[in-house]
Amino acid sequence: MSSSTSRTPLIDMIKGMACATIVWHHLAFYGPMSDIAHPLAPSLIAWLYDYGRMAVQVFLVLGGYLAAASLAPQGFARFDHAGTAIAKRFVRLVVPYAVALMLAVVVAALVRPWMEHHSVPDQPTLSQLLANALLLQDIVGEGALSAGVWYVAIDFQLFALTVLMLAGVRALPVRWVQHHAAALSQGLVLLVTAASLWVFNRIAGLDMWALYFFGAYGLGMLAYWAVRAPQAQAWVCLMVLLVGAALAVDFRARIAVAAVTALCLVVAMRSARMRSFSGVSPLVKLGQMSYSVFLVHFAVCLLVNAVVSHLWPASPALNAVGMLLAFGLSLAAGRLLYLRVERHVPSWSTALRWQLGLVGAGMLVVITSNWA
Template sequence: MSFAARSPVIDVAKGLACALIVWHHLAFYGPMSDIAQPLAPGLMAWLYDYGRMAVQVFLVLGGYLAVASLAPQGVARFDHAGQAIARRFGRLAVPYAVALLLTVLAAALVRPFMDHASVPDEPTLGQLVANALLLQDIVGQDALSAGVWYVAIDFQLFALSVLLWASLRGRPPRVAQAAVLLGAAASLWVFNRMPALDMWAVYFFGAYALGMMAFWAVRAPRPSAWLAAMAALGGVALAIDFRGRVVVALLTAFCLVALLRAERLRTWSGMAPLVHLGQMSYSVFLVHFSVCLLVNAAVSRLWPASPALNALGMLGAFALSLAAGRQLYLRVERHGPSWPTALCWQAGLVGVGLLVALLT
């Protein structure tokens, strides 16, 4: 059997997870959600408490796609670890820096008109530098935008995977795959139970590794061994400490294997809107907070006490987030920026952020 590394199933899953993350943040960051809450209190509470679980879907998909590009047969197929990590940094950091710059500007615009906890404070030099270098949580600086911690974790997980494969170059595939299993066990059974480690890759590696195992299960002539390993790792993790995030990661990994091995789905073109959203999900994820800030400020100023109009404002913020994400994807992300370009944009983020702080 022949399997493509990228499939409409992947894009549909990313699209659904992206939409859920945006709605989680719309429910989490007011004031529109505060005013609209009486219209659908149960839905708002669910989005507030559980919408963030969609991050586990991205972690599993990230591991699946990472191993597809780095070591599909269990052996590193890249030549230089440093070059692979630098390419990843460039692809992540340029749209990231552009989106953070937009957030700094949006926050400066709304700060005089909206006194709300969701509005970021004026950025400091240390905060700007830490965010630009994806180090904000590690060095104890506040994030400039919602959800940017995930970008730092994604980069850490990719770099960790590259270093793992590079260190085992020349060894049999089973050795490297066994290392992934051991890393998943350590993460799921130990590190993921330590909240103080949630700014490090080891905390999330279990979900990422489940995505890697799902890839190998999809490619295997018989997936039973990989499925058993996934079930054992997840089952023991849940027996030690039941965590909803581990359940979501496990279900995502098993669903990937079932769907991507299904003969009739191999030629499925997917649902076009969700496929397109999945393809640009990273850009939407990055830019939606600045859009939501602006819409929150406008709606709360014009209609501060209307639940219906604030609910419509949330719908509008979602639609505008998709539109803004599409522009960021078309104009920046899909061009595959290099790491020197990323450093230029990061320097621009720091410089403009300081200028904004001085002028406001």
């Protein structure tokens, strides 16, 4: 099977559904519109609040699947230089990320004086701005400037760790290793996936590091290699054994969701009919711009929350309409960010400019607030 199986309308459609679920999870989680609208659909809002976050596992698995497709479709590293691959990934992530965080900082400053709610971020500090710009906020103990930005940092860590693992196998000076690079690389991914599922993912204090999440990411990589294999049974058995042992030791619903996602990917992507499925067009388009929607939706939802809950603080119906409006505007803002920023190939100078813009905008907000 060709590497074209790595990206199909089906993959984008799955990403679109996961993205929509995350946006609705945050709408239910952060309020206050969801608090006011809760009586209208208590079960639905409670489900989104408690379980909507599970869609992150879908993104982790898909991230691993697509990483295997781009970095090691045959099982061994196909990129030239590890540093270059990591740097390109960082730049592609942080340019739309910095733009979205600038918007979040400005919106938070606008609504902070007249909306007292835990969902409104505190006034940023210089160290917080720098940490967020460099994807280090959780590692150095600084607060996030927007919801979900932890995932961007983890995605970058996972990608970098994968690149270094694959490059490390390739760099081994033994000739025998070079002839078995694919098996050794895949074996290393399998080993680290097992270590994550069985050990690291059970330690909550490690949730700012890639090893905590590599279980789901690694399952995605294994799923890709299973799709490309002449026979998938061995790969599927390995995945089932890995996850079965992990859940027997410590059942975690998030790992079960990741496993089901990975195994369903194998079944679907080995089917010619499913690979040729054109998908549901709105979901496919949402999947293509899901990263931009994920980045920008918090600022949009925060602004709509502030306006609607301020004007109609006691109307469940109007606040429910406000939630729908926030979702629709999030998609519109995400599409704009995707078309104007994410879709263009960025450079280091572009990334630096937007990161400096984020820090500058944050400090301007602080100075303006202090003067006021």
